[in-house]
Amino acid sequence: MLTNYGYCDGSGNYFITIDTDKCNACGACVEACPGKIFKVVDEDPNDPMNEDPTAIVVHEKKNKLNYECGPCKPSGDNPPTPPCVVACKKGAMSHSW
């Protein structure tokens, strides 16, 4: 399942997409994110019939992605790929910006 966390408002689209079919809940994104926006949970809250653990974006940060993800945005001195995307070896992570 593609889970899109985030929002769109007047200033743009801010979505982080986690492909829960690819995610193996290794927790590398949790370590890599300086904003601490990820968490590994035992069961995907959006898929009650599935019992596999997965990474999610924590509820409190979901509506603040513009600010939380700002420091890692691929601009200026930042590398073109954000650290969470680099850390995810399964390629389950993507961003809307």
Add this chain to the structure above:
Amino acid sequence: MVEGKKQEFWRWAETNWVDPDIRWEGAEFITLGIDVGSVSSQAVIMVDGKMYAWGNMRTGSNSPNSARNALKFALEKTTLTEDKVHYCIGTGYGRVNVPMGDRTVTEIACHARGANFFYGSTVRTVLDVGGQDIKAIRCDEKGKVINFLMNDKCAAGTGRGMEVFSDLLSVPIGEVGERSYQIETEPLAVSSTCVVYAKSEATGLLRKGLSTNEVLAAYCSAMADRIYSLLERIGVEPEFAITGGMAKNKGVIGRLTKKMGLEPLKTSWDTQLAGAAGAALFGYALCHKGRGRK
């Protein structure tokens, strides 16, 4: 000034229903789904996966009480009592505050499951326009979510925004859709869907001489625009279905349909019940898997 109670134009009818042909005595599993939304609360009771009874009312200031009241309302016309229920799932914005809930499931999963039940297994895209958020969901033939996004950062283009407008223009909420089409030429959409800005823009339009119906049309098309931009993000695949209270508003849905070029499916069920129905179905499925109440 006219004496008497002020008319609340935004208020919609609270309803409950029971299927008199279903007997709950001797049923294998009686499951309950309670959806405590930001604006409305629903309780759906299913007997072996079949719709038995439901209640739909406004959410109060206290979530646990809203859940209790919705359940009481759903049970009102039945002979069933709460202790006969085998499993209860809470969903919606206030799901953690459903006191009788055995577990919670997010409204995303529940709406997809509920839409699958209401509209049949051909549904691939579900749009839920709730009281304060919009959910766009893609699902498979079993009602399992495969892609979703939810915008709950701002209530622009949602049910509550429409309630504010019906009150501002003194048009009962049930008539908004109809009246937004009683116009000669379609006005430009209100430029902002933000409820606060749109409200001041509407006041400006009225002052300019636009009729009430034209202002309603301008707001309905602004909402359709916003909903469409969210749907575009996940991509629309037929068949397409709409759940939530906004599915009853022809003014928004008609304009959205025109933009998309795709007719939404129709149902005889109350579209506001989709979340609670999905929750009750999950309860039934979990009981069947042996993951019910211990």
